[in-house]
Amino acid sequence: MIKARKLTKRFGEVEALVNLNCNIPQGCIYGLVGANGAGKSTFLRLCNGIYQPDEGRVSINGGEVFDNPAVKAHCVFVPDELYFLPQSNMLRMAKLYESMYPQFSNERFTELTATFKLDPARPLNTFSKGMRRQAATILALSAMTDYIFFDETFDGLDPVMRNLVKHTLYDDVLDRGCTAVITSHSLRELEDTCDQLALLYRGGIVFESDVQNLKTSLFKVQVAFSDEYDKSRFEGTEILSFNKQGSVTNMIIRGDRAESKERISKLNPLLLEILPLTLEEVFLYEMEALGYSFEEPGAKGGERK
């Protein structure tokens, strides 16, 4: 299990993570969603012992990660910017992984390169961006660690390869009981990949939940009344977004769907329709509710209003 308690990391005056708390259970695929600069990559780097926390702690299976090879031997990290030895090929990189990861499996490496149809003897600098990401994924999965961290995993992969990576990952989680932590901006990818999802905002996890709960906890309601009304009519309902046009109002509500429907029905609306939200919509509304302004594309973590 990965545990983070009051995890704080600063870069000069910028606070990338502030008092972050979370628990990532064993044997799941954990997705991290957040805007640019929310602290996703920083969190992964702290989990892999790349950074030392300024405050708080992050532990894996009870052990501190930073400069602790015994713990780090259980983790492998595929960063957003990949590293390969200069002029190397996958075979050379496999040697590097083999020398560092005690559980590295050459059989697994051979099997995966065949599955992904990559030539392990071909120089990596002749690979496309997507192929390089596949290569990094293969190497990471061949390390046979208990925890695999992917930063923007699906970036640059074509749909076929995305599916292949996902299924390979599922297999690993199911067969070996390993834990995968994935960050991505592609919420749709995480929607059908992750068991659990966490939303990072201003260096902290705003909420974490299993994907199914997350998708059902937020829903859209379309309602119309014959008389004049405003938001106050829905007192007792947690409304994240309220948009009234004429007599018809679109609302995003957080809470129990059935309970909310029943409560609004009692108000005798002319129209009442409950619509499901995509994970992406859930993310956007949650962020809006937290005050993140999409009108400010330049805004970064720690600088938002």
Add this chain to the structure above:
Amino acid sequence: MKPYLESVRRLSRTGLVLFVLSVVASIVVSMQYCISQNNSRLLSLTQMFLPLMVYTFAGGIVMAFDGFSFLTRRADSDYYHSLPIARKNLFWAVTFAALTWIAATVLASSLMTTIVFTLTKTIFVPLYPLVAVPFYIVAAMLVFAAAAIACSLSGTILTNLAITLVVLFLPRFIQFSIARGVISKAILWSWFDLPWYLNPTTNIATGQIVVLSRVILKNEMFQFVNIAYSLVLTVGELFLGSFFFTRRHSEVAEHGAKNAKVQTLFACLLILPVVLLFSSGVMSATWQNILLVFGVALGCFIIYQTVVLRNAKKVLRSLPWYLVPALLAVCIYFGVQATGIAVRNEIPERSEITYVSFPGSDRISDTRSYSSMQIEKVHFTGKDIVDYAYVALMDNIDSVNRYGYFNYDVDPLSSSYIISEPVTFGLSNGTTISRILVFTNGNLLNTMRNANSEYYKAIHTLPPLDSVRTRQGVDVFDKEYIKSENVINTFYQEVEEKALIPYAEFRQHTVDNNYYNQNEQQSFGYLTYSGYVGMVRYYDYFEINLETPNACSAWMKMKNDGSSKEYLDLLSQICDASESFLDTSDSIDVTFTLYNLPFSDDTKQSMSFYYSRYGGDTSNSNGQYVELAKELTKLLLKSKPTTDPNALCIYTQWSGRAMGANHEYIGANEMIYPVSTYSEAYPGTYGDVVRQRRNRHVRQPERFDLLL
């Protein structure tokens, strides 16, 4: 073990390239020397392994920069720090991998050099390869350690390089500046007299740079104690590098420093050498120089800060920090001045001095005299000599304090024989004080030293014959080497039998022996040879004069035996033609040295006559000597070769060529080297001609002839 092997693999590209370059350079440089014509001298260790000196710096820095290259890119740094290996272990894995490549390169290069020297039968000091291997490995690792510290502190190649230079050279530059400043102020001190913490050769990496400007320290550098000290320093710096590496933040990658404050610290360190120029005494402290140096330093500070901080406000804010190195330099300057004066005036109590020793004034030379090496070991404990040295010390100090230099009055009893000698005073507490002293009466000093039996033995002992590697510029592998064997053996025998002092500098100087060309002082030539004792190379030359007549005779025989043909008839014809050369390229150079000429004061003296003319000489400056040259040549034609050094004889050396009346050249069309020739009683010419490419002159073999 696996991370180590992985690091060896990772460094293999750079390691192999440097390995091949170093080995090839070692072979090429060695071959170049070994097959060249003039290779009859014992090379110093630096000269023998020159490519390894370059490798020390190139190898050390490149291996460190490559080994820790992942620290200069954020993605690479993050990757390596994510691996399940303790930072400390990662640092040492890279370090030992670099050591492996460096050791392999140094070993292979040294081996190849030694093989080339051995196969080509070129003389060298056998201990050198054994010393070179640890020396250059430690030196390269010392450079590596400095670069490793820099890589651990910084995150760009440019700043890595700057900090490497700071770590490697700045402490030594400060040390060098202080040492130089103190020496120039103390005056009576030399680089050899510095305490170990000011000695620039203790660090064998930077020491190699220092000896480029202070050649006198070249041999000092290879001492075991320096290698040991540098090894300790290397290990210390590597641990420091490991300390910084384990505490390094991965996010420093791609940044010059952790923050602007550290950046300013680097800037201060970088300009420190500039403002230290005064401390070393290189520049005099005039107002113009002060303004110039501090202005240049300020300019460097601003430029560096502007480049790295890229923010005018931050640069301006950092400006006051410039005063820190400036003030430090001022403090060091005054400290150096005060120390120099204190050192100069440091006089031990007479009662404290237990002995004096004389390290030898030739200790500054690349090669030493064998006698100096022996004398250096002698401790003189006699009261007279210690008193004399003590008085000389006080006189020297007094004079330097008054005049700024040693302004001595000549002792009339000394026959103007003034000598300057380094002297070491051994104190009762086991320490020593060394100074360079001027003795106004060298003869008195030598007389006092002669009372010491070890000294007496040292100045009478010639180098052991089995240690000699060259004689008369010919090395032991050359077939010509054997030619001087008889001379050297005879000389050794006579020196021993007559208990002579073969080293001229240790003989008593009298008014009489100023006349070097009289009686027994008549010089027939010089015996030169070199060799080695352990690591130390010596070079000696001994005058062959009538004090050793048998050696003179052997010398004359060697000279005359060396030539199988002579050209006295040609000499005569060219001499005649020189009266009026027909061609502008015609020339003649001839030296006649006459021995044992009877003088009216009953002395026998040697005299030389040199005659030289060339065709294009319109001034006819030597025209008046032509008749004398012709006469001497005629005399020579009637003479016969001799080996009797007490006979009235003539030694002739000549070269030249002239166009005859039939427009054919008198003399060979080819240059002829002087070949030692000796013949029996023939006045004519005969010779064994050695040809050279230049088509100019005939050179006559040197010969001794008995005047009939």
